Amino acid sequence: xxKYEKIWLSFGTVSLAVFLLILLVSAxxxxxxxxxxxxxxxxxxxxxxxxxxxxxxxxxxxDPDYDYDLxxxxxxxxxxxxxxxxxxxxxxxxxxxxxxxIHGFQIxxxxxxxxxxxxxxxxxxYTFNHPGxxxxxxxxxxxxxxxxxxxxxxxxx
Amino acid sequence: xxxxxxxxxGVVNAKDSKLVLAHMIFVxxxxxxxxTAGLIQVLExxxxxxxxxxxxxxxVLTLHGVVLALVLTTFFIMGFQFAAISRVxxxxxxxxxxxxxxxxxxxxxxxxxxxxxxxxxxxxxxxxFYAPLQAHVIxxxxxxxxxxxxxxxxxxQLMSYFRxxxxxxxxxxxxxxxxxxxxNVMWYICTIGVATSVxxxxxxxxxxxxxxxxxxxxxxxxxxxxxxxxxxxLLPAYMVWYAVxxxxxxxxxxxxxxxxxxxxxxxxxxxxxxxxxxxxxxxxDAFWKSVQIVLTFMVVIPSLMTAFSMFAVFETYxxxxxxxxxxxxxxxxPWTDSRFVLPFIGMLFFIPGGIxxxxxxSGQMNQMVHNTIWIxxxxxxxxxxxxxxxxxGAMMFLLPHITxxxxxxxLNKMGLFFAYTWALGMTIMSxxxxxxxxxxxxxxxxxxxxxxxxxxxxxxxxxxxxxVGGTFLFIGIMIGIVLFIRLMTSEKTGIVEEFPVATFMxxxxxxxxxxENWKFLxxxxxxxxxxxxxxxxxxxxxxxxxGAKGFKLW
Numbered sequence: 001x002x003k004y005e006k007i008w009l010s011f012g013t014v015s016l017a018v019f020l021l022i023l024l025v026s027a028x029x030x031x032x033x034x035x036x037x038x039x040x041x042x043x044x045x046x047x048x049x050x051x052x053x054x055x056x057x058x059x060x061x062x063d064p065d066y067d068y069d070l071x072x073x074x075x076x077x078x079x080x081x082x083x084x085x086x087x088x089x090x091x092x093x094x095x096x097x098x099x100x101x102i103h104g105f106q107i108x109x110x111x112x113x114x115x116x117x118x119x120x121x122x123x124x125x126y127t128f129n130h131p132g133x134x135x136x137x138x139x140x141x142x143x144x145x146x147x148x149x150x151x152x153x154x155x156x157x
Numbered sequence: 158x159x160x161x162x163x164x165x166x167g168v169v170n171a172k173d174s175k176l177v178l179a180h181m182i183f184v185x186x187x188x189x190x191x192x193t194a195g196l197i198q199v200l201e202x203x204x205x206x207x208x209x210x211x212x213x214x215x216x217v218l219t220l221h222g223v224v225l226a227l228v229l230t231t232f233f234i235m236g237f238q239f240a241a242i243s244r245v246x247x248x249x250x251x252x253x254x255x256x257x258x259x260x261x262x263x264x265x266x267x268x269x270x271x272x273x274x275x276x277x278x279x280x281x282x283x284x285x286f287y288a289p290l291q292a293h294v295i296x297x298x299x300x301x302x303x304x305x306x307x308x309x310x311x312x313x314q315l316m317s318y319f320r321x322x323x324x325x326x327x328x329x330x331x332x333x334x335x336x337x338x339x340x341n342v343m344w345y346i347c348t349i350g351v352a353t354s355v356x357x358x359x360x361x362x363x364x365x366x367x368x369x370x371x372x373x374x375x376x377x378x379x380x381x382x383x384x385x386x387x388x389x390x391l392l393p394a395y396m397v398w399y400a401v402x403x404x405x406x407x408x409x410x411x412x413x414x415x416x417x418x419x420x421x422x423x424x425x426x427x428x429x430x431x432x433x434x435x436x437x438x439x440x441x442d443a444f445w446k447s448v449q450i451v452l453t454f455m456v457v458i459p460s461l462m463t464a465f466s467m468f469a470v471f472e473t474y475x476x477x478x479x480x481x482x483x484x485x486x487x488x489x490x491p492w493t494d495s496r497f498v499l500p501f502i503g504m505l506f507f508i509p510g511g512i513x514x515x516x517x518x519s520g521q522m523n524q525m526v527h528n529t530i531w532i533x534x535x536x537x538x539x540x541x542x543x544x545x546x547x548x549x550g551a552m553m554f555l556l557p558h559i560t561x562x563x564x565x566x567x568l569n570k571m572g573l574f575f576a577y578t579w580a581l582g583m584t585i586m587s588x589x590x591x592x593x594x595x596x597x598x599x600x601x602x603x604x605x606x607x608x609x610x611x612x613x614x615x616x617x618x619x620x621x622x623x624x625v626g627g628t629f630l631f632i633g634i635m636i637g638i639v640l641f642i643r644l645m646t647s648e649k650t651g652i653v654e655e656f657p658v659a660t661f662m663x664x665x666x667x668x669x670x671x672x673e674n675w676k677f678l679x680x681x682x683x684x685x686x687x688x689x690x691x692x693x694x695x696x697x698x699x700x701x702x703x704g705a706k707g708f709k710l711w
Contacts (some may be wrong), residue, residue: 005415005465012461016454023519027447032521034436037443041702076710101289101708102372104528108597108612113524115438117372118289118705122439135610139528139599141283143290143710144213147605 036114036122044118047073047099057081058092066091066125072136074103074116077145079136083152086128093125104140107153115140128155169656173243174559176257178645180236181556183265184229184548185641190272191225192634194218199586199627203620204604214603215281215711222284223275226540227303228268230390233548235260235310237393238337240555242314244656245331246321249313253320256313263306271299281711283601285379286359288370291707294363301355304348311341329668332413333400333658339420340392342675346682347385347428354378362707369704373440374697380431381690388427390540392420394547397500398467401551404657405496408474411466413661417672419459419466425681426455429689433518437527440702445693446520452689453518460511467504495572496564496657499550502580503543510539513591528601531594534587542583546576549637556644557654564654565647571640578633586626589619 026032047053056071067090073080074096086092096105098116105122106113109132116122138149169177194217200206201214208214239257243249249257274280280296318334354375362370403410410416432449435441475486491497513535516522526532553572557564564572594600598616607613671677 002412002469004469008461008465009458012457016457019457019515019519020451020454023447023450023521026521027443030521033443034446034520035524036437036439037441037446039440039442039696039700041700043703044705045703076708101705101710102287104599106528106597106599111524113437113527113597115435115528117376117439119372119702120439133610135597135607135612137597137599137607139602140287141215141218141290141601143708144215145710146215147599147602147607150607150610152610 035112035124038123040121040123041119042097042121044099047097050097052095053097058084058086061093063093066093068092070094072096072105072151073099074105074138074149075099076101076143077138077148079138079149079151081151083154085154085156088131088155088157089127089129091125091127093123095121095123097121101142102140103138103142103149106137106139108135108137110134113139128153131155131157167244167656167658168653169240169243169559170248172254173239173249176249176254176261177236177240177243177555177559179261179265180232180239181552181559181641181645183232183268184236184552185638187224187229187232188634189638191221191229192631194221194224196627196631199624202602202604203624204606204617205621205624213278213281213711215283215601216275216278218601219281219283220272220275223271226284226386229545230540231264231303231307233552234340234389234393235264235307237396237548237551237555238314238340239310240559240656241333241396242317242337245333245658246317249317250320253313253317256316257310260306260308260310260313263309264303265306267299267301267303267306271296271303274299278711285383287379288359288362288372288375289705289707290711291363291709294360297355297359297363301352301360304352304355308345308348311344314338315341329413330673331658332416332661333396335417335673336392336396336400336420338675339424339678340389340396342679343385343392343424343427343682344389346679346686347382347389350378350381350431351383367704369706371697371702372705373438373702374694376435376438377432377441377690377694377697380434381428381686382431383434384431385427387540388423390544392423394500394503394544395420395423395463397547397551398463398504400659401657402467402497402500403470403474403659403661405494405554406470406474406491408470408477409664410659410661411469411473412663414663414666414669414672415462415466416661418669419462421672421678422459422462423456424678425685426452426459428682429685430456432689432693433523436520436523440697440700441693442696445689449689450518450520452685454515457515464504493569493573495569495576496550496553498573499553499576500547502576503546503550506538506542506546506580506583510535510543514539526594528599529594530590530598530600533600534590534594537583537590538587541587542579546579549575552641553644554654554656556641557647558656560645561649561653562644562647563650563652564644568640568643568647571636571643575633575636575640578629578636582626582629582631582633584626586623586630589622589626593619 059069096116103116134153136151274296279293282290282292318338399416430453433453475489478489480486593616
């Protein structure tokens with residue numbers, strides 16, 4: 001092997017190792033593991049019969065790890081609730097289920113961005129530190145009214 | 158000497174040329190159709206144009222994706238690989254060629270049928286056809302036939318490669334034929350996923366034999382294929398970079414062994430990585446997502462090997478031309494040869510493209526950009542520029558070569574204009590996409606003001622910029638179409654354009670152990686796939702999930 005090739009490949013391998021190390025530390029120490037991971041099933045035709053999704057919205061939580069549970073129902077072509085208020089600084093576990101096809105749940109301006117698939121509940125816990133009106137949209141094509149699917153998250157003092 | 162044999166048979170014979178030409182005609186039609194669809198999309202999304210009521214944005218988007226990502230690429234790849242195999246292995250036998258034509262007619266028919274279903278608005282499910290959006294069964298059947306057709310053609314190419322090896326025992330196989338074999342073996346293994354999903358899940362479900370479909374499983378099988386598809390596009394471009402470009406600029410390739418080694422690594426790390434497209438979805442444990450992230454990053458090694466090798470070739474050539482300083486060899490490169498400039502511009506785009514890829518594969522940053530238009534910007538500067546500009550660079554010599562013509566100075570100049578217009582349009586369009594993607598603008602979405610929300614207002618200026626970039630790109634595509642037609646129809650001069658194939662600095666060194674041991678290659682590939690996929694798929698099969706009924710929401 002050529003000397004420069006060796007130097008170049010060593011540089012590449014080392015930077016690869018550094019990248020992976022950063023990801024690992026961030027995942028384990030920082031708690032940034034991929035959103036919506038894990039398996040929590042739900043019957044896709046009976047989402048609205050589930051007590052969490054019958055009246056979706058913000059509920060105080062008993063769990064010490066976060067302050068509120070926030071439930072959303074995604075369906076073509078709307079989110080329920082269409083608007084929700086969250087006290088600033090609160091840690092919220094967002095759970096979303098779909099009654100029909102795949103949707104992409106995204107609260108713009110935050111890290112809340114995950115897929116919602118039939119038969120499964122998607123969760124992600126996030127702290128809303130900055131007041132404002134955040135646009136919730138669907139970022140996975142779900143049909144002709146795809147861009148009509150919106151909601152507003154108001155983070156208030 | 159293997160070399161002298163290869164020099165003597167250095168043309169694609171007339172019968173094989175016809176097969177290659179048939180493929181290339183589809184490439185040109187796909188470029189025209191897909192390019193037009195792309196223009197319509199950027200104009201619609203600028204907010205200044207409305208589509209007529211008889212066609213929807215998503216129909217056009219489905220057409221754009223299928224025609225460019227599946228059709229243009231597949232026809233170029235199969236056509237180019239037939240040309241390459243024929244060029245270096247002494248022509249196809251009648252049987253091999255006949256099998257090639259059968260494969261061609263399968264995917265040609267399937268393409269036409271799928272396009273009709275899209276235009277009839279029966280398959281507005283985009284090229285990823287995620288269930289439970291349910292297309293017409295004929296669309297799924299067409300996609301299945303398209304894939305099976307590629308298996309048939311790939312088999313003809315592999316037969317040719319193994320025949321050459323049998324006839325030349327103890328000799329090193331021609332590099333291009335080895336690369337074709339790697340790409341085809343990778344293709345067989347990865348398409349098993351999508352074929353399983355289409356044949357055993359989506360077709361029975363869309364006919365009504367079964368009522369529901371397991372959504373997670375069908376998506377996972379799709380992406381088991383879907384990321385390897387990216388490398389299936391990329392490897393033929395690398396074939397041109399490694400095995401053609403050194404000859405084009407007039408020097409030796411850096412290392413035949415390095416090229417083979419990098420292709421081996423691409424085979425290993427192309428498939429067990431598909432879940433990095435599913436990092437933000439439910440139904441898969443964080444641990445298995447992480448395993449596939451690590452496997453995804455392994456591609457850094459063969460990518461850096463390729464970059465090193467290419468620039469080693471360029472510098473060597475520049476120094477042969479008398480360059481002395483640290484970087485003045487760069488100026489000596491053949492900047493007026495379109496066969497070099499088209500792929501070279503592609504390589505430049507691959508630098509931000511590769512960095513973007515590292516960002517996307519990093520689990521945490523992925524969540525920022527997942528399904529935003531950043532991703533669209535990303536794959537337009539990876540597949541949409543490095544890959545296709547290299548294809549077009551190859552077509553500059555391939556089209557005249559197979560039709561018995563020459564690349565004239567006028568057409569060469571036109572090729573340069575084509576490259577620059579494409580680069581300009583793509584820079585503008587993809588930059589705008591990257592910027593607004595970071596603030597959350599979604600991909601796969603028609604123009605919307607999102608109820609007048611301020612963040613959506615900030616996207617609108619950039620969406621106009623996208624349309625400007627897309628318009629330049631479209632002009633480039635028009636130049637390209639005229640150029641390709643002229644390359645096949647200009648006057649014959651009696652001189653046939655060369656199909657350049659490089660020799661290497663280590664031409665006479667033996668192949669590194671194991672690199673061409675197919676049992677070893679397939680075993681390692683399958684082993685890595687099993688490591689990455691056994692548990693996630695087992696969980697999807699055994700976990701109590703109710704399947705989803707089909708929906709037609711367009």
